[in-house]
Amino acid sequence: MSLLEVKGLHAHYGKSHILHGIDMEIPESTIVSLLGRNGSGRSTLLKAIMGLVPPTAGTVTLDGRLLAGQRPYGICRQGIGYVPEERLVFPNLTVEENLAMGVQKGARGVHRWSLGEMYDYFPRLKERRTIRAGYLSGGEQQMLTICRSLLGNPRVLLIDEPTEGLAPKIVEVVMEVILDIGRCGVAVLLVEQKLTIALKVAQQVMVMGHGELVFQGTPGELDAAPEVRRNWLEVA
Numbered sequence: 001m002s003l004l005e006v007k008g009l010h011a012h013y014g015k016s017h018i019l020h021g022i023d024m025e026i027p028e029s030t031i032v033s034l035l036g037r038n039g040s041g042r043s044t045l046l047k048a049i050m051g052l053v054p055p056t057a058g059t060v061t062l063d064g065r066l067l068a069g070q071r072p073y074g075i076c077r078q079g080i081g082y083v084p085e086e087r088l089v090f091p092n093l094t095v096e097e098n099l100a101m102g103v104q105k106g107a108r109g110v111h112r113w114s115l116g117e118m119y120d121y122f123p124r125l126k127e128r129r130t131i132r133a134g135y136l137s138g139g140e141q142q143m144l145t146i147c148r149s150l151l152g153n154p155r156v157l158l159i160d161e162p163t164e165g166l167a168p169k170i171v172e173v174v175m176e177v178i179l180d181i182g183r184c185g186v187a188v189l190l191v192e193q194k195l196t197i198a199l200k201v202a203q204q205v206m207v208m209g210h211g212e213l214v215f216q217g218t219p220g221e222l223d224a225a226p227e228v229r230r231n232w233l234e235v236a
Ligand SMILES: Nc1ncnc2c1ncn2[C@@H]1O[C@H](COP(=O)(O)OP(=O)(O)O)[C@@H](O)[C@H]1O
Pocket: 013, 016, 018, 036, 037, 038, 039, 040, 041, 042, 043, 044, 045
């Protein structure tokens, strides 16, 4: 059985019908890259899984337990971590206080991340641990958001465009972290605009178009499907 299962998921913003019946399964230790053009519904899918946009139909289950219909906080407590597109830090708290806010025990058997590991990945955060998060650069806030989510010891991590606006050196580190997350048994659903990165880290690729999944396969299979890239990914 897959760790995260989404079946027939629909979501609306008011009268706008955005997600049109999404079916996906993510096994443990698997990194899935979710691709698609801007506006295709990738962020909405992550929000619907998190309960931030309540699904209007369909189910989301984690290890067979139903999540759809629960509040975001409850969904997070059950083991889904979320790194939103907009870097949400508590600006008046220090870096270390922000990290402490994220700590949760996590489920039994789940890899436990430590503050030390976070500082090893991102020494810059360690240097700035007593600085208020509001004074960090955008890239530093992004690192902070990723680390705070990891300290919640999630079983599944949803990450929305983590490398957006980051310097190439930091992008490399973020990729390494994502690969390590997968190695630790956590499932990752990654929305990533940079195709080379998305294909490099993922075992599975899904492409979204107009609120539906229009392709699912391995990075190699996507490579061998130029029509998918032409119709759903490249900017015309
Ligand atoms: N808060 C919102 N209210 C109304 N429409 C929205 C909202 N957020 C996104 N949308 C619309 O939903 C569609 C999907 O958006 P989104 O999920 O953000 O796509 P992506 O992340 O793939 O760029 C777009 O047409 C967008 O304009």
